[in-house]
Amino acid sequence: MLRALLSGLGWRGGMWGCTFSSQQPHLPPSRLLNATELVSHWTVVFEKRGIPEARESSEYIVAHVLGAKTVKMPVQYILGEWDFQGLSLKMAPPVFIPRPETEELVEWVLEEVTQGPHVVGAQGGPLILEVGCGSGAISLSLLSKLPQSRVIAVDKGEAAICLAHENAQSAWSFHPLPPILCFVFPLTTEGSWAHLLPWGPVDLVVSNPPYVFHRDMEKLAPEILSYEDPLALDGGEEGMDIITHILALAPRLLKDSGSIFLEVDSRHPELVGSWLQSQPDLSLNLVAVRRDFCGRPVLQVMQGSHMKEEVSLPRIDTVVTLKEVL
Numbered sequence: 001m002l003r004a005l006l007s008g009l010g011w012r013g014g015m016w017g018c019t020f021s022s023q024q025p026h027l028p029p030s031r032l033l034n035a036t037e038l039v040s041h042w043t044v045v046f047e048k049r050g051i052p053e054a055r056e057s058s059e060y061i062v063a064h065v066l067g068a069k070t071v072k073m074p075v076q077y078i079l080g081e082w083d084f085q086g087l088s089l090k091m092a093p094p095v096f097i098p099r100p101e102t103e104e105l106v107e108w109v110l111e112e113v114t115q116g117p118h119v120v121g122a123q124g125g126p127l128i129l130e131v132g133c134g135s136g137a138i139s140l141s142l143l144s145k146l147p148q149s150r151v152i153a154v155d156k157g158e159a160a161i162c163l164a165h166e167n168a169q170s171a172w173s174f175h176p177l178p179p180i181l182c183f184v185f186p187l188t189t190e191g192s193w194a195h196l197l198p199w200g201p202v203d204l205v206v207s208n209p210p211y212v213f214h215r216d217m218e219k220l221a222p223e224i225l226s227y228e229d230p231l232a233l234d235g236g237e238e239g240m241d242i243i244t245h246i247l248a249l250a251p252r253l254l255k256d257s258g259s260i261f262l263e264v265d266s267r268h269p270e271l272v273g274s275w276l277q278s279q280p281d282l283s284l285n286l287v288a289v290r291r292d293f294c295g296r297p298v299l300q301v302m303q304g305s306h307m308k309e310e311v312s313l314p315r316i317d318t319v320v321t322l323k324e325v326l
């Protein structure tokens with residue numbers, strides 16, 4: 001039975017994929033499967049073949065093969081590592097598992113740094129602040145592709161910062177990365193931003209913040225709710241709690257003409273746009289909105305009176321240009 005279970009699986013770039021033959025029951029091609037989907041798939045197979053207690057057998061075998069006591073655990077935690085932007089990162093609950101769509105946020109930042117005219121740090125590379133670094137996926141990818149850059153990574157969770165630090169050390173053993181500074185503190189606490197002052201204003205702020213609307217939290221998949229830190233996901237009533245904190249700190253943290261890149265919910269471009277209009281003192285403009293391959297928006301907000309020209313890069317659905325803030 002074990003052989004039957006594994007025969008359709010292939011290991012591709014650190015992810016489980018499927019390469020089923022035409023005799024196997026249909027599964028979408030080249031799609032990643034989590035343990036729950038594997039159980040469902042093999043339950044159907046077992047039922048068709050008259051195997052008693054099809055679901056229980058399937059659950060038991062998948063759990064056994066993956067070395068887990070329960071199949072509800074996300075496969076990234078079971079495996080203990082996951083690939084992101086070519087880096088193999090250690091994963092451990094409850095630290096947030098980086099999602100594939102966030103790789104596009106990284107790519108956009110890389111484009112901005114390499115092609116944009118405004119991002120040149122004092123030492124030849126940008127100084128980047130990541131708010132809510134989790135496992136360090138975004139920060140370490142940026143460092144690995146931008147050898148002149150320096151990154152300050154902040155997270156409110158000690159487990160996250162420890163994991164980011166561990167992943168940085170492991171990445172250094174493969175690539176000579178520039179140093180990363182990791183700090184544990186909630187950026188939302190009064191005055192906490194002052195910890196960052198010694199490094200001076202940054203060229204870029206990047207964040208995949210907690211942005212799920214509080215009322216949507218219960219709709220998340222059970223394995224997310226059981227294993228991932230809810231505070232990594234719950235963005236408050238309108239998912240804006242951390243987003244507005246980051247934006248409000250921009251005048252203190254960001255250089256003039258610096259940018260903030262934020263992965264957000266599909267309702268946020270409008271909400272963030274209205275919020276910025278209500279805060280003219282911040283002198284921030286929402287200059288571009290891109291959609292990642294999941295259709296989720298990534299926002300670019302710029303400091304100062306600078307207005308960005310319409311961006312003509314692939315995968316841009318919308319470019320939102322607000323009136324210049326006086």
Ligand SMILES: C[S@@+](CC[C@H](N)C(=O)[O-])C[C@H]1O[C@@H](n2cnc3c(N)ncnc32)[C@H](O)[C@@H]1O
Binds near residue numbers: 157209
């Ligand atoms: C959605 S996760 C993103 C993690 C990582 N950047 C990624 O994309 O995989 C959000 C992260 O923000 C952190 N976080 C939540 N509130 C925070 C706060 N007030 N200050 C700093 N970090 C915070 C969480 O601990 C979590 O690691």
